[in-house]
Each structure stands twice: as structure tokens, then as C-alpha cells.
Amino acid sequence: MERTRTVEQTRDIAHARELVARAYRTHGLQVTAGEKPFSFEETVTGTELLSLESTKSTGTVRGEVEGDGEVIVAWLKSGRGTVDGDELLVGRPVIYREGRQSFRWDDFAEDVIRIDRDTVERVAAERGGWNQAPLEFKPHHVPEGAPLAAWWLIVRSIAGEILGSVGPVSAERERELTRYAAAGLLTAVPHWPVGQGREAPARTRLAKAEAFLLDHVPDRITIDDVAAAAGLSVRGLQGAFQRVHGTSPLTYLKGIRLLLAREQLESGAAGSVAAVARSVGMHHLSRFASAYRSEFGQLPGEVLREASTDRTPVER
Numbered sequence: 605m606e607r608t609r610t611v612e613q614t615r616d617i618a619h620a621r622e623l624v625a626r627a628y629r630t631h632g633l634q635v636t637a638g639e640k641p642f643s644f645e646e647t648v649t650g651t652e653l654l655s656l657e658s659t660k661s662t663g664t665v666r667g668e669v670e671g672d673g674e675v676i677v678a679w680l681k682s683g684r685g686t687v688d689g690d691e692l693l694v695g696r697p698v699i700y701r702e703g704r705q706s707f708r709w710d711d712f713a714e715d716v717i718r719i720d721r722d723t724v725e726r727v728a729a730e731r732g733g734w735n736q737a738p739l740e741f742k743p744h745h746v747p748e749g750a751p752l753a754a755w756w757l758i759v760r761s762i763a764g765e766i767l768g769s770v771g772p773v774s775a776e777r778e779r780e781l782t783r784y785a786a787a788g789l790l791t792a793v794p795h796w797p798v799g800q801g802r803e804a805p806a807r808t809r810l811a812k813a814e815a816f817l818l819d820h821v822p823d824r825i826t827i828d829d830v831a832a833a834a835g836l837s838v839r840g841l842q843g844a845f846q847r848v849h850g851t852s853p854l855t856y857l858k859g860i861r862l863l864l865a866r867e868q869l870e871s872g873a874a875g876s877v878a879a880v881a882r883s884v885g886m887h888h889l890s891r892f893a894s895a896y897r898s899e900f901g902q903l904p905g906e907v908l909r910e911a912s913t914d915r916t917p918v919e920r
Contacts, residue, residue, distance in 0.1 A: 605706065606773070608649070610768045611646070615642055620642075620661065627648070628669050631667060632673065634665075636663055638663050640711065642662055644658075645658075647671070650718070651778055652847070653720045653778050653779065654762070659712075661711070664708065664710035666707065667706070669700055671700050671702040673721050673911050674719060676700040677700075677719070678697070678714055678716045679694075680696075681695070681713040684710045686706075687700070687707050688706055695748060695865070696746050696752070699789075707891055711907060719785045731790060731811045733808045735797075749793055749864070750819075751818060752792060752820040753861075754856075757856070761859075762781050765781065766781070786850075793829045809844070810832040810853040812834045813845070815831070817861070821860060821885055825917055827841070830854075844905075862882040862884075868883065872912045874908055874911075876908075878890065879890065881904075
């Protein structure tokens with residue numbers, strides 16, 4: 605399997621329109637200049653199973669987009685955007701559903717992840733305990749809190765590998781990465797098989813373990829607590845998490861806690877590092893600081909001081 609990377613930069617509106625039309629199945633596509641001199645940049649890295657895109661433009665891109673054999677998840681890094689008329693929040697993922705839907709992006713920077721749709725449906729069936737089927741995602745859902753952190757945890761874990769290399773890649777490893785991306789998405793956004801309504805079937809034991817972790821972020825819990833909540837042995841739980849998320853349950857929880865802590869610290873509204881640490885279930889302050897620096901390259905106190913000074917969130 606080959607992982608490729610393409611980088612495009614242009615100041616020509618017609619060329620930018622060609623690039624967007626090449627990347628998406630669109631209808632009524634329009635690309636126009638705004639108040640600033642027009643520029644358009646696009647970088648795409650990945651395979652047919654999983655890819656990451658970064659797009660930045662000073663202009664406006666609008667029209668209708670139609671989903672195909674992949675699940676497309678986008679999030680604004682800056683600027684303004686709407687999908688189906690809903691104003692998007694910076695840093696909050698939105699799923700392009702199947703079928704036509706309107707979109708508009710103005711003077712924006714956005715990231716996109718494309719996940720093989722068949723893989724998403726198979727992972728959803730395993731997690732939900734139903735037969736593989738087309739999926740419907742909860743309309744207009746905006747993830748927040750622990751589910752949103754679970755999504756960013758997966759994006760961070762796969763992005764380094766995808767962006768770090770191009771050329772031949774192991775097909776088995778690429779399928780693993782695609783499954784990890786699917787699991788992160790399915791954790792963040794409620795979903796169900798098309799035609800079954802919003803009454804979800806009984807959850808599998810793995811899904812129960814995930815829900816228990818997300819519901820108990822601030823609490824002192826052990827691996828035995830998680831296994832008991834899921835109805836699994838500790839060994840069975842560890843194996844299931846490794847297969848789906850590529851890590852252990854408590855390492856997964858630690859990642860979510862650190863991301864939630866970063867969100868609070870970067871907001872500039874946190875009262876103290878200790879209060880933030882306690883709120884995400886990390887009660888040993890020096891261990892929290894060490895883990896935070898190892899993950900993000902800064903001490904939490906430094907982040908809090910910077911955010912308190914300018915009240916500007918650090919870009920993800």
C-alpha cells in the first residue's frame with residue numbers, strides 16, 4: 605500500500621476551484637475572493653483507507669458536497685464555516701453525511717480526516733452488537749467534554765504516523781490505523797444503523813467499558829472497576845482495548861484526562877493548576893505536571909500563565 609502526499613498552493617481562483625472539485629464530489633461549487641488578496645493552500649497525506657488534509661484560503665468556498673465511499677470529518681482551525689446552515693465552532697468536528705448538503709467556508713483554515721466507510725461500519729457493528737449496516741449519525745451533534753477529548757486523542761495518535769512518512773506502508777498497519785480513527789469517531793458522535801431510529805441496540809462489553817471511562821474521568825478508578833462495569837476479565841478488557849484503540853484502558857483514560865486539562869488551561873479561566881488536575885482525576889500534582897509536559901512539551905503552569913495573559917487558546 606502506498607501513502608502519498610500532495611501539496612498545492614495557488615493564487616488563481618480557477619485552479620483553486622479545480623483542486624476542491626478534485627477532492628470532493630461537489631455541486632454548484634463556487635470559489636470567490638474576499639477582502640484579502642486571494643490564496644489557497646492544500647496538503648493531502650494518506651492512502652485510500654485513511655487520509656489527512658489541511659486547507660487554508662483567504663477566499664470563500666461554497667456549494668454542495670456529496671458523501672461517497674468514505675466518512676469525511678472536518679473541523680475549523682480558524683475563520684468561519686457552515687454545513688447545512690449550521691455555524692461551526694472552531695475545533696469542533698462535523699461529519700459530512702451521505703447525500704447532498706450545503707457548505708460554506710470563509711477566510712478559513714480547516715483540517716479534514718477521511719476514513720474508509722466500510723471500516724467505520726464494521727467497527728460500529730462490533731461496538732454496537734449489530735450486523736454491519738449503513739450508519740446514521742446524530743444530526744447537528746457537537747461533541748464536547750470527554751467524548752470530544754477521545755476524538756482528539758485518536759487524531760493525535762494517528763496523525764503523527766500518517767504525516768511522518770510517505771511511500772510504501774504496511775497494509776495491515778494501515779487497516780489498524782483506520783480502525784483506530786473509526787473508533788475515535790464512533791466514541792465522539794452518537795450513531796445507529798439506518799432504519800433503526802435512535803433507539804440504540806444493546807451495547808457490547810467494550811462499548812460499556814468506554815462509556816464507563818468517559819463517565820468517570822474525575823474519579824479514582826482502577827482497571828478492576830472498568831472490567832467489572834463491562835462484564836469482562838481484566839485480561840479480556842486489555843485485549844479488547846488493544847485491538848480497537850491500540851492502547852490499554854488506563855493509558856486511554858490518561859490521554860483523555862490530559863486533553864481535558866489542556867482545554868481548561870488554555871481557556872485562561874482556570875483558577876489553578878491543582879484545581880485543573882483534580883477536575884480531571886489526576887490528584888498527584890507532580891505526576892500530572894510531568895505527564896503534561898511529556899505529552900505537550902510545556903508545564904501546565906506555563907500554559908496557564910500564557911493563557912491568562914492573552915486569553916487566546918493555543919492552536920491544536
